[in-house]
Amino acid sequence: MNLDVAIVDYWASSGRSAWHRSSAGAKIVLVAALIGGAVFSNSVIFLASAYALVWLLVLVSGLPIVPVIGLAIYPALFTLVFVASRWDGTWTTPTIYLLRALCAGLAAVWLVGTTPYPDLFAPISRIVPRFVGDALFLSYRAFFTLANKLVRLSVALRLRGGWGKGGMMRRLTNLGQGLGTLVLFSFERSQRVYAIMELRGHSGRVCGCRHWATHTQLDWVPIVLAALVIVAAFWSRSAP
Amino acid sequence: MSHLHLPDGVLPWWLWVSGFLAAGLLLAIISRRHREDRSDRLALVGALSALMLAAMALPLGPLGYHLSLAPLVGMLLGGGLGFVSACVVNAILALLGHGGVTVIGLNALITGLAAALASRAYRLLAHRARPFWAAAIAAMTGLVGSLAAWLVVVGIASATPGPGEMRLQPKHDVEDLALPRDTHGIVWQRFGRLVVLSLPFWIVGTLAEAAVAGGTVQFLARVNPSLLPAHAREPEKPLERRSTSPERA
Numbered sequence: 505m506n507l508d509v510a511i512v513d514y515w516a517s518s519g520r521s522a523w524h525r526s527s528a529g530a531k532i533v534l535v536a537a538l539i540g541g542a543v544f545s546n547s548v549i550f551l552a553s554a555y556a557l558v559w560l561l562v563l564v565s566g567l568p569i570v571p572v573i574g575l576a577i578y579p580a581l582f583t584l585v586f587v588a589s590r591w592d593g594t595w596t597t598p599t600i601y602l603l604r605a606l607c608a609g610l611a612a613v614w615l616v617g618t619t620p621y622p623d624l625f626a627p628i629s630r631i632v633p634r635f636v637g638d639a640l641f642l643s644y645r646a647f648f649t650l651a652n653k654l655v656r657l658s659v660a661l662r663l664r665g666g667w668g669k670g671g672m673m674r675r676l677t678n679l680g681q682g683l684g685t686l687v688l689f690s691f692e693r694s695q696r697v698y699a700i701m702e703l704r705g706h707s708g709r710v711c712g713c714r715h716w717a718t719h720t721q722l723d724w725v726p727i728v729l730a731a732l733v734i735v736a737a738f739w740s741r742s743a744p
Numbered sequence: 745m746s747h748l749h750l751p752d753g754v755l756p757w758w759l760w761v762s763g764f765l766a767a768g769l770l771l772a773i774i775s776r777r778h779r780e781d782r783s784d785r786l787a788l789v790g791a792l793s794a795l796m797l798a799a800m801a802l803p804l805g806p807l808g809y810h811l812s813l814a815p816l817v818g819m820l821l822g823g824g825l826g827f828v829s830a831c832v833v834n835a836i837l838a839l840l841g842h843g844g845v846t847v848i849g850l851n852a853l854i855t856g857l858a859a860a861l862a863s864r865a866y867r868l869l870a871h872r873a874r875p876f877w878a879a880a881i882a883a884m885t886g887l888v889g890s891l892a893a894w895l896v897v898v899g900i901a902s903a904t905p906g907p908g909e910m911r912l913q914p915k916h917d918v919e920d921l922a923l924p925r926d927t928h929g930i931v932w933q934r935f936g937r938l939v940v941l942s943l944p945f946w947i948v949g950t951l952a953e954a955a956v957a958g959g960t961v962q963f964l965a966r967v968n969p970s971l972l973p974a975h976a977r978e979p980e981k982p983l984e985r986r987s988t989s990p991e992r993a
Binding site for chain 1: 751
């Protein structure tokens with residue numbers, strides 16, 4: 505599942521569409537409007553329109569369709585359990601729940617698929633405690649190294665029979681012991697990162713950049729779209 | 745996946761807003777408590793959060809079923825920093841549609857509770873049981889607490905009218921919601937369905953988390969026990985092998 509992080513990161517850093525050049529702040533405003541509108545709306549028409557708008561954004565941004573469909577299905581899987589528990593004999597309620605989750609999930613995927621992670625995390629790190637914001641950056645950076653090591657570890661486990669013999673509990677214990685090597689690596693890596701941070705004169709904030717707030721000529725598009733989404737959401741609530 | 749990630753749009757707004765506020769408050773307290781920590785502690789939180797994310801890349805079956813490693817990270821980092829890790833991981837996952845964006849706070853509270861309880865339980869058990877069992881039981885304790893919190897959240901969600909029920913009846917006053925008459929029975933029915941649908945996944949997930957946490961802690965106790973917070977226990981001695989060599993005989 506989470507090798508998706510690497511794929512989405514590649515889309516964000518290699519994309520050349522107008523949406524990739526747009527500032528992170530404006531796109532965050534649009535995504536917040538889409539998610540807010542989706543979560544508060546009870547109108548199937550509004551939700552379907554908002555979902556179509558997000559797909560349009562995905563297509564215009566040039567994100568690869570098939571992997572995006574894969575990511576877009578995740579929220580539906582989680583929502584199905586809730587939908588099944590609240591089945592009331594109509595199709596309206598399940599449709600509303602599914603569209604809410606799908607629209608919000610796809611909007612988030614579009615945002616991370618068009619925005620490099622430093623620009624995305626920098627505004628988040630402004631509103632959360634510094635320790636947490638920095639942990640967000642360092643986790644994201646460490647992920648790629650650890651994910652590669654984990655893939656190699658799982659191959660090694662399979663080749664050496666750690667995943668084949670014995671029952672499921674035996675296999676999981678073997679996996680745990682394998683993960684122990686990654687924990688050791690994580691400890692060593694944290695010491696190295698600490699030394700590097702000290703050498704580079706760590707000032708107490710990992711990324712204090714303000715690139716995300718630099719306005720571009722294209723920023724009016726997401727802002728206008730966000731305003732339209734909010735107006736449509738209110739209109740759909742008050743409509744009979 | 746020891747619990748089902750909550751998606752967007754299934755919970756009442758006041759519940760997820762409360763989740764954000766509670767998680768934010770806890771993060772502020774924990775950050776304040778750890779503000780004097782050396783940067784290597786921060787780097788370690790980052791590395792172990794990344795390990796949680798990476799471990800989710802290992803599928804354990806269909807439907808994206810995976811480990812969370814929250815109890816294990818709680819045991820290694822302590823409850824507070826384990827909660828920070830849970831928040832970071834849930835925030836990154838939400839951006840990939842894995843759990844809702846509006847429910848990051850609640851998902852982090854549920855995952856973080858597993859980390860915090862496992863950390864506490866492990867410290868109690870570390871001197872009384874072998875590393876594998878101490879970690880496995882601690883992981884189970886954390887996940888039972890996490891399940892209880894999840895059930896409270898979905899219980900509240902079940903008791904909240906759905907979007908279809910909130911729609912006003914035409915030609916009626918504002919108070920006239922389309923709620924069924926036997927609301928109490930309906931709520932229990934919904935809650936029961938949720939529990940029945942999710943419990944098998946939870947049982948399998950808990951056993952898997954316990955086995956993996958046990959295996960990892962057993963490995964660390966043998967290789968580098970100083971990494972375990974409750975490392976007073978001596979490293980395990982290698983098993984004595986009966987020798988058949990003539991010198992020993």
